[in-house]
Amino acid sequence: MISIRKVNKNFGKLSALKNVDLDLSMSRSYALVGPNGSGKTTLIKSILGLVIPSSGEITFANKSIASDWKYRESIGYMPQIGRYPENMTIGQLIDMMKNIRKNATELDDSLIEAFKLYKIYDKRMHALSGGTRQKVSAALAFLFHPPVLILDEPTAGLDPISVEILKEKILEERNRGKLLIISSHILSDLDELTTEMIYIFEGKVQYNNTIQALKEETQEKKLGKAIATMIGQKQLMDSINK
Amino acid sequence: MTRVIKYVFYDILRTRFILLYTILLLVSTFALFQLDSDSGKVVMSLLNIVLMVVPLVSIVFTTIHFYNSYEFIELMLAQPVNRKVVFIGEYLAVTFSLCMAFAVGIGLPMVFYGISASGLALLFNGMVLTMVFVSLAFLAAVLTRDKAKAIGIALLFWFYFSLIYDGFLLWFVYSFSDYPLEKLTLTLIALNPVDLARVIMLLQLDISALMGYTGAFYREFFGSSFGILFSTFILFLWVTIPFLISLRIFSKKDL
Numbered sequence: 001m002i003s004i005r006k007v008n009k010n011f012g013k014l015s016a017l018k019n020v021d022l023d024l025s026m027s028r029s030y031a032l033v034g035p036n037g038s039g040k041t042t043l044i045k046s047i048l049g050l051v052i053p054s055s056g057e058i059t060f061a062n063k064s065i066a067s068d069w070k071y072r073e074s075i076g077y078m079p080q081i082g083r084y085p086e087n088m089t090i091g092q093l094i095d096m097m098k099n100i101r102k103n104a105t106e107l108d109d110s111l112i113e114a115f116k117l118y119k120i121y122d123k124r125m126h127a128l129s130g131g132t133r134q135k136v137s138a139a140l141a142f143l144f145h146p147p148v149l150i151l152d153e154p155t156a157g158l159d160p161i162s163v164e165i166l167k168e169k170i171l172e173e174r175n176r177g178k179l180l181i182i183s184s185h186i187l188s189d190l191d192e193l194t195t196e197m198i199y200i201f202e203g204k205v206q207y208n209n210t211i212q213a214l215k216e217e218t219q220e221k222k223l224g225k226a227i228a229t230m231i232g233q234k235q236l237m238d239s240i241n242k
Numbered sequence: 243m244t245r246v247i248k249y250v251f252y253d254i255l256r257t258r259f260i261l262l263y264t265i266l267l268l269v270s271t272f273a274l275f276q277l278d279s280d281s282g283k284v285v286m287s288l289l290n291i292v293l294m295v296v297p298l299v300s301i302v303f304t305t306i307h308f309y310n311s312y313e314f315i316e317l318m319l320a321q322p323v324n325r326k327v328v329f330i331g332e333y334l335a336v337t338f339s340l341c342m343a344f345a346v347g348i349g350l351p352m353v354f355y356g357i358s359a360s361g362l363a364l365l366f367n368g369m370v371l372t373m374v375f376v377s378l379a380f381l382a383a384v385l386t387r388d389k390a391k392a393i394g395i396a397l398l399f400w401f402y403f404s405l406i407y408d409g410f411l412l413w414f415v416y417s418f419s420d421y422p423l424e425k426l427t428l429t430l431i432a433l434n435p436v437d438l439a440r441v442i443m444l445l446q447l448d449i450s451a452l453m454g455y456t457g458a459f460y461r462e463f464f465g466s467s468f469g470i471l472f473s474t475f476i477l478f479l480w481v482t483i484p485f486l487i488s489l490r491i492f493s494k495k496d497l
Contacts, residue, residue, distance in 0.1 A: 011496075048320055051496045073322040083313040087256060099245055100321050 001026045001148065001179050002047060007056030009042055009203075016042040017053070018203040024181065026147070029174050031190040031211070032183035033227065034200035040183045041080055043200065044152055047181075048077055073103060076146035080153045080183075082137035084125045090136060091121035097140055104144035111139040114165045130157045138166055148179045155189055167193060191223040199227065206234060246318065246331030247338075253311060254339045263299055263340075267291075267347025275355045282447060285360045288348065289443050292368045293436055296344060297375040298400050304336050304379030305396040309389040316497050329380075329492045333485065337376050341369045363446040367439040370477045374435045375400070377484040384491045407434045424459045432473075435480040442473055 002024040009017040016039045024030060032040050045051040047058060049065055049072070057064055060071040084093055094117075098107070112118060115135040128136070134157050141149060151170070155163045170193050174180055184190050190197075190211075197214055199207035207214070207230060211223060218229040254260055270291060274284045311332065318328045348368060352361045382395040411430055415423060431437045445464045463469040 045497070049325075050316070050319055052494055069324045070322055072320065075320075077320045079320070083316055085253065085311070085314045085317070087253075096249060097321070100318070100323060103322075 001061060003059050004043075004047070005057045005059070007043075007046060007053045007058060009039075009046065009051060010054045016203050017046070020056070020203070020205055022198065022205060022208065024179060026179050027177035028196055029180035029182070029194040030196045030198055031194035032181060032198050032200065033185075033187070033190065038200045039203040040200055041152055042203075044077075044150055044181065044183065047150065048072065048075065073101065073144075074146050075148045075150060076141035076144065078137045078141035078149075078151045078154055080156070082133045084133070084136070086126040087124060089122050089124050090117060090128075093125065093136070094121075094140070094143070097143065101144050106145055108142050108145050109139075111135075111142050111165070111169055114169070115139060115162060131159060131162070134158055135162060138169075142169060142173070146178075148181075149173060150181045152183050153185070154182065155184065155186060163189075187222075187224040187227065197223075197227075199230070243327050243331055246323065246328055247335045249314070250311065250332055250335035251339065253314070254307065254335060257307075259303060260339050260343050263303075264343040264347045267344065268350060271348050271351040275351055281356060281358050282360060284355075285358070285364050285443075286447060288364060289440070289447075292348075292364060292371065292443075293440055294404060296368055296371055297404060297436060300340050300372045300375035301379040301382070301396045301400050302393065303340065304376045305383050305393050306389075307336060308332070308380065308383040309392065319497060325493050326489065329489055333376065333380060337373055340372045340376060344368050344372055360443070360446045363443060367443055367477075370474075370481065371435060371439050374477065374480045374484075377481050377488070381484040381488040381491075384488045384495060403434050403436045408437065411437070428460070428463065432476045435477055438473055438477055438480075442470075 002022075004020055004022040004024075007017055007020045008015065020039075020043065032043070034040050042051055046053050047060075047065075049069065057066070059065065060068070060074075063071065065071055088096070094112070098104075115138070117135060117139055120132070125133070125136075134154075138151075138154060141151065149170075154166060154170070158166065167189065170180065170182070174193070180194065182190060182194055195210055195212070197207060197209065197211050198205060211226075214230060215221065215223070215226050218226045218233075220226040220229055271284075271288060274287050275281075278284050278287075315328055315332070319325060345365060349365055352358075352365070378399045379396050382399060383392045385395060386392050411427070411434075414430070415427060431441055441460060442464060445461055464473060
């Protein structure tokens with residue numbers, strides 16, 4: 001579905017992505033893991049066309065995204081920090097999004113219901129707490145039944161009950177055969193929600209396989225420990241090679 | 243496109259700045275008409291407002307507006323909307339609201355007190371100048387990520403075209419006054435939209451005689467239909483070129 005070919009991205013002297021090669025296919029769920037500033041958000045933003053790669057190509061359903069914008073109809077994106085027009089109310093914002101994506105006929109307002117957002121429809125965006133903002137972002141990402149869902153740290157800042165609601169929703173969509181890309185630091189969540197793992201470090205893809213394979217390779221039962229062991233092994237290999 | 247324009251337009255109306263700007267122009271124009279019954283003199287006084295205030299308000303308002311709608315732009319670009327459509331929509335909405343404010347603020351009193359040819363020319367030049375400075379403001383806004391820096395660049399544009407360039411031109415004409423400079427100054431004037439608008443207006447007002455021999459030369463050039471077409475064309479180049487450059491930068495910008 002999405003293929004990323006030799007993508008590099010430099011911000012001035014800093015190179016955020018180095019020769020990234022990835023294939024993401026439908027009805028799979030990918031966990032995007034890596035330390036802060038390793039290039040996860042840059043990779044996500046490149047797929048969305050918000051960041052233009054310095055070199056390399058990204059294709060969506062075999063079409064290059066370089067000068068295309070229609071493909072974003074198939075993507076639901078939940079940003080890490082939701083930034084919205086401050087003087088709009090939640091209701092106006094949701095109406096505007098519906099208006100902009102008129103092609104979507106069926107709407108999925110289950111998250112609006114579950115988060116009880118309709119109760120605060122007339123609240124302005126600048127008056128919202130970080131968690132409520134996150135709920136709005138989540139509701140908007142799922143609103144148009146997109147076949148591809150890209151969630152950048154979806155559970156950060158949410159209260160425990162809302163986290164459970166969101167996770168349930170994500171699992172439901174996964175079982176419908178959607179392509180999921182989730183970046184997070186909460187590995188127990190990723191263990192539940194995803195089946196594949198992509199580990200990025202300093203802009204390079206260091207590991208790309210199923211979580212099951214990773215656990216078998218490292219002989220650990222928990223994803224967190226498995227990743228720690230994998231990183232330890234990698235560092236050891238690197239020092240030997242040097 | 244119309245949907246984007248609609249939302250940007252609503253957003254601009256909500257800040258009420260445009261309303262304030264319209265009222266300011268209305269009050270000052272009415273006051274000038276009250277002070278003087280000769281419409282030519284009124285247009286002359288209004289000319290100073292048009293040449294100084296309109297560019298300043300346009301360029302500062304547009305730059306601030308662009309940064310305030312950064313969230314909106316970011317949100318739109320993650321949706322199935324073309325980047326260029328977002329940018330052009332922003333541009334058209336801002337230009338339209340500023341031009342409307344100007345047209346109502348200056349035009350309404352003129353209609354009330356009787357409109358003249360020079361009045362119409364003033365309206366036209368003011369609107370084109372608004373467009374020029376909105377374009378320049380968009381250029382300033384896409385050149386940097388920092389709001390304060392962008393406003394700095396925008397103000398620099400205004401200082402340059404309203405004050406610094408004139409100083410340079412005066413110095414140039416004075417130091418080389420022994421040579422025939424008519425054609426050269428004509429070119430130099432075309433390089434500054436504010437000067438271009440000023441010369442067109444002065445010729446309209448028929449006070450070019452005050453400018454001596456050079457005035458007569460300009461009159462011959464700008465008075466002819468070719469001269470009018472030429473200067474209007476150059477003014478529109480001042481609108482389109484900065485806009486196209488900023489559109490190009492914006493379509494490759496990381497958000």
